[in-house]
Amino acid sequence: MINIIARALLMSTPLLIGATAEVIAERAGVMIIAVEGIFLIGAWGGFVGVYTTGSYLTGFFLAALLGLCVALIYGWITIILKQHQIVTGTALNIFIAGIVAFFHRVIFGVPLLPLTIEPLEKLPIPLLSKIPVIGGLLFDQSILTYVAFLLALTAYFILFKTAAGLVIRSVGENPVAVDVVGISVEKVRMLVILIAGVLGGIAGSFYSVVYLGMYTEGIIGGRGWIAFAICFLGNWNPIGAIIGALIFGVAESIAIYMQSSGGGFLPNEVFIALPYILTIILTISRKQFNVPAKLGVSYIKEN
Amino acid sequence: MNPKMRDLIVSSFLSVFLGLFVSGLLMLFLGANPFSVYGRLFSFLVRDGYTFADIFVKATPLIFTALAFAFTFKANLYNIGAQGQFYIGALTSVAASLLIGPRLPGIFSLVLILIVTALAGGIWGGFVGFVKARFNANDFLVSMMSVYVALALMNYLLRTVLIETKHEYPQTNPIADTLFIPTIIPGTRLHAGFIIAILVAIFCWWFLYKTTIGFRIRVVGLNPVAAGYAGIESGRIYIIAFLISGALAGMAGFTEVNGVQHMLVQDFNTTIGSEGIGIAILANAHPIGIIFGAILFGALKVGGSILGQTSGIPSSIIGIMEGFVMIFVLLSFWVRKKLELRRDIAKLKTGVNR
Numbered sequence: 001m002i003n004i005i006a007r008a009l010l011m012s013t014p015l016l017i018g019a020t021a022e023v024i025a026e027r028a029g030v031m032i033i034a035v036e037g038i039f040l041i042g043a044w045g046g047f048v049g050v051y052t053t054g055s056y057l058t059g060f061f062l063a064a065l066l067g068l069c070v071a072l073i074y075g076w077i078t079i080i081l082k083q084h085q086i087v088t089g090t091a092l093n094i095f096i097a098g099i100v101a102f103f104h105r106v107i108f109g110v111p112l113l114p115l116t117i118e119p120l121e122k123l124p125i126p127l128l129s130k131i132p133v134i135g136g137l138l139f140d141q142s143i144l145t146y147v148a149f150l151l152a153l154t155a156y157f158i159l160f161k162t163a164a165g166l167v168i169r170s171v172g173e174n175p176v177a178v179d180v181v182g183i184s185v186e187k188v189r190m191l192v193i194l195i196a197g198v199l200g201g202i203a204g205s206f207y208s209v210v211y212l213g214m215y216t217e218g219i220i221g222g223r224g225w226i227a228f229a230i231c232f233l234g235n236w237n238p239i240g241a242i243i244g245a246l247i248f249g250v251a252e253s254i255a256i257y258m259q260s261s262g263g264g265f266l267p268n269e270v271f272i273a274l275p276y277i278l279t280i281i282l283t284i285s286r287k288q289f290n291v292p293a294k295l296g297v298s299y300i301k302e303n
Numbered sequence: 304m305n306p307k308m309r310d311l312i313v314s315s316f317l318s319v320f321l322g323l324f325v326s327g328l329l330m331l332f333l334g335a336n337p338f339s340v341y342g343r344l345f346s347f348l349v350r351d352g353y354t355f356a357d358i359f360v361k362a363t364p365l366i367f368t369a370l371a372f373a374f375t376f377k378a379n380l381y382n383i384g385a386q387g388q389f390y391i392g393a394l395t396s397v398a399a400s401l402l403i404g405p406r407l408p409g410i411f412s413l414v415l416i417l418i419v420t421a422l423a424g425g426i427w428g429g430f431v432g433f434v435k436a437r438f439n440a441n442d443f444l445v446s447m448m449s450v451y452v453a454l455a456l457m458n459y460l461l462r463t464v465l466i467e468t469k470h471e472y473p474q475t476n477p478i479a480d481t482l483f484i485p486t487i488i489p490g491t492r493l494h495a496g497f498i499i500a501i502l503v504a505i506f507c508w509w510f511l512y513k514t515t516i517g518f519r520i521r522v523v524g525l526n527p528v529a530a531g532y533a534g535i536e537s538g539r540i541y542i543i544a545f546l547i548s549g550a551l552a553g554m555a556g557f558t559e560v561n562g563v564q565h566m567l568v569q570d571f572n573t574t575i576g577s578e579g580i581g582i583a584i585l586a587n588a589h590p591i592g593i594i595f596g597a598i599l600f601g602a603l604k605v606g607g608s609i610l611g612q613t614s615g616i617p618s619s620i621i622g623i624m625e626g627f628v629m630i631f632v633l634l635s636f637w638v639r640k641k642l643e644l645r646r647d648i649a650k651l652k653t654g655v656n657r
Contacts, residue, residue: 077630081637086381086443090580091629097577098622105617106332225447232441267463273455276448283448284440 004253009145011256012249014039014206016148018227019234019241020155021199026236027159028192029172029294033089034074035200036224037096041066042204044100047215048107050117050208059209060202067201068194070096075193079186082298101217119213120144142210144202149242151199156238168192172292175299185299203227222276229279235290251275310642314635315585319599322628326620333615340616344606347613354605356491360563362594362601364389364572366500367555368579369597370507371428371548373588375442377511378544379524384431384446385552386576387453388424392556394457395423397567398465400478400560409481416482417499417557424553425546427453432545436538442545450576461569474568484562496558501594503551508590510547520544552576574622581629600625 018035025032032038045066049059070092077088108115120142128139159165167188170178175185207223208215226248234240255271327337349355368385375382382388399416407415431449434440461473468476484494511517523530523540530537555575560567582600586592603621611618 073630077633081634083633083636087580087584088633090383090577091584091626091633094574094577094581094622095626095630097574098619098624098626101619102329102617102623103332105619222447222451225444229444229448232444267459269455269459269462272458273452276451276455279448280434280440280445280452283444284434284438 004250004257006141007253007256008246008249009141010211010249011252012245013142013145013148013210014203015223015227015230015248016152016241016245017144017199017203017206018224019230019245020148020152020238021196021203022228022231023234023236023238023241024155024159024168025192025196026231026295027172027292028168028189029175029292029297029299030075030079030189030193031085031089031296032071032074032193032196032200032228033086034070034092034096035089035228036220036222037089037093038067038070038197038200039204039207039220039224039227041070041096041100042201043206043208043219044104044204044215045201046205047115047117047208051115056120056209060205063201063205063209064198065201067197067199067204069197071193071197071200074197075190078298079189079193082300085296085298097217104215114214114216116214117209120210142206144206144210148245152238152242159238169292171299172294175294179299179301185301189299200224226275226279229283232289233279233282233286236292237290248275248278251278306646307643310639311587314639315632318585318631318635319628321631322624325627326624329623330616330620335614335616340610340614343614344610347609348602348606352488353491354609356488356493357605358598358601359497360492360494360601361604362597363494363497363500363558363562364555364575365578365582365597365600366504366593367551367558368575369582369586369593370504370579370590371552371555372580372583373586373590373593374507374511374520374548374551375544376583376588377524378520378540379527380432380435380541380544381443382428382431382446382545382548382552383443383580384428384449384453384576385548385555385579386573387446387450388428388549388552389555389559389572389575390450390453390457391427392420392424392553393560393567394460394465394556395553396420396557396560397475397478398460400482401465401476403479403482405479405481412482413484413561416561417554420553420557421550422553424556425550428549428552429542429546431549432542435545436541442541446545457567458569461567465567472568475566477566478561480565482561483565484558492563494558494562496562499554500558500597503554504590504594507551511590516543552579578625581625584629585632 018039022032022035042063046059046063049062050056074088074092077083078085122140123143125139159168167178167183171185171188179185204220207219212219230241230244230248234244251274255274258271259268323341327341330337330340347354348358368389371385371388372382396416399419403412403416427449431442431446434445435442458473461475465475467474484496486492486494487498511521519535520540522533522535523537527537559572564571578600582593582596585596603624607618607621610616610620
């Protein structure tokens with residue numbers, strides 16, 4: 001039982017980072033449809049960085065950098081050139097899948113055995129991790145897990161308690177008003193999406209660097225979309241994102257537990273599909289949404 | 304020819320060309336000469352009738368999945384789940400084929416299987432439209448997630464109920480050969496499914512642009528509020544659009560199973576849904592343009608897999624080519640708008656001067 005909860009925290013980590021990134025961006029009116037691709041390129045970049053240099057820092061840095069590059073392209077097409085966000089994001093996702101597969105092949109050829117790296121070790125926090133039961137649960141986790149929760153709380157603070165947060169939220173609700181005050185809507189949106197790209201890249205690197213210690217083509221398998229969904233279900237609020245990420249973390253850790261314990265009363269596939277079914281159910285059942293008014297709408301200045 | 308149409312054609316060709324050009328630059332990373340790679344790619348494609356016909360074999364399911372995306376796109380809905388509806392279609396098609404076997408006359412059973420498959424895909428897709436209409440659930444998210452559910456369902460059935468008699472691999476028995484979709488050119492794999500795809504594309508065009516319900520779908524897409532004032536129930540439109548969209552994607556399962564594979568294996572055609580979206584973007588969601596876009600992607604797929612087998616170029620270069628083409632198409636939308644604006648301004652100016 002404790003195992004499942006500890007693992008749930010682990011599995012919720014990338015979802016929480018990704019969802020927080022999505023919340024920040026969507027509050028400013030930009031949906032990051034390229035999130036699946038950003039996760040994928042982050043997972044690959046993290047793996048390549050660690051495999052080639054042996055340094056985890058390089059891995060995370062490369063993942064963040066690649067995420068930033070994708071966000072830059074996505075932002076340029078959708079925010080500056082004002083093209084359709086869903087269409088652009090979908091095109092980028094296909095493109096990234098191709099480019100990652102291509103360069104993986106260019107760099108590593110076709111190895112007989114899958115290339116592996118040592119997954120990043122846990123980082124027990126001194127003293128706190130010694131607390132019985134809770135210590136092992138909460139304070140003996142990967143460093144990314146602590147970062148994820150701190151990040152969500154910081155994002156909450158910035159979005160709702162600071163002037164900068166007010167600007168970000170206003171850009172998503174009423175860009176004209178922001179423009180009138182003399183703040184460039186495009187600049188705010190670009191900035192926000194670049195931050196989200198960096199975070200998304202790091203979130204993706206979790207799967208290769210922290211969790212699996214290897215890279216495969218299907219490594220993300222829709223988890224980017226789940227982060228996207230958590231942002232919706234969490235009502236565009238980082239605290240909601242924490243709750244959502246934990247729910248999905250539990251679902252995923254139950255799925256892993258059931259698979260490793262040799263199934264049970266239900267076929268494996270039910271547990272594999274569980275997070276996705278859960279998303280559908282939650283999407284349907286959630287009634288009161290607080291959608292940013294200009295979500296997905298390009299801002300075109302009137303002359 | 305009106306300038307808008309001319310821009311569209313010129314920019315589409317330019318986007319394809321630029322996409323291939325930039326992908327060619329990437330080949331330099333592998334130390335390959337892009338000119339000789341493209342030369343070889345082209346000569347392979349026209350080398351023999353079998354390979355050439357394969358372009359249209361590959362294009363067939365892509366026409367369906369692209370139409371599936373385009374159909375909902377016209378109603379400002381997003382069916383990102385064509386891959387899942389395709390899986391459901393393939394499952395239904397193979398299950399129905401195995402069930403019917405050689406018992407019924409071929410042509411009669413083929414029509415029956417097609418209808419059942421379209422229905423199954425339609426119901427799977429229609430669910431998204433239903434929850435959108437009834438609960439205002441986000442169609443984009445629900446359709447995306449339904450892909451993974453369909454995949455899990457397919458893997459489960461292939462592992463249990465539908466598994467081959469030898470129980471060795473997660474795949475089905477081959478279907479009876481009376482249920483193969485007949486080939487139209489002897490000596491190739493090109494089957495009548497391609498003709499069905501073209502007819503369906505033409506039908507979609509007619510349906511969207513020449514019928515009342517098609518008109519309503521487009522009106523809801525353009526402005527749901529105005530559509531509401533005009534007495535169009537957007538909820539019903541959502542359900543209809545997703546039903547048809549899912550049925551279209553499901554039909555791709557029929558042509559793939561009964562036309563090409565003649566059985567169902569695990570992990571086949573995993574990119575058909577996303578490529579369909581790419582083609583729909585390329586064709587600006589126009590059903591007739593989709594036919595040509597699908598043939599282009601079909602050619603890339605065939606050429607790419609030959610390249611992968613015969614030279615050092617990994618076949619994932621195809622994903623890059625497709626991606627670049629799509630990105631350039633998106634950029635061309637922007638350029639076209641600028642050109643149009645400039646033309647309008649020029650028109651206004653000459654009008655003022657006169």
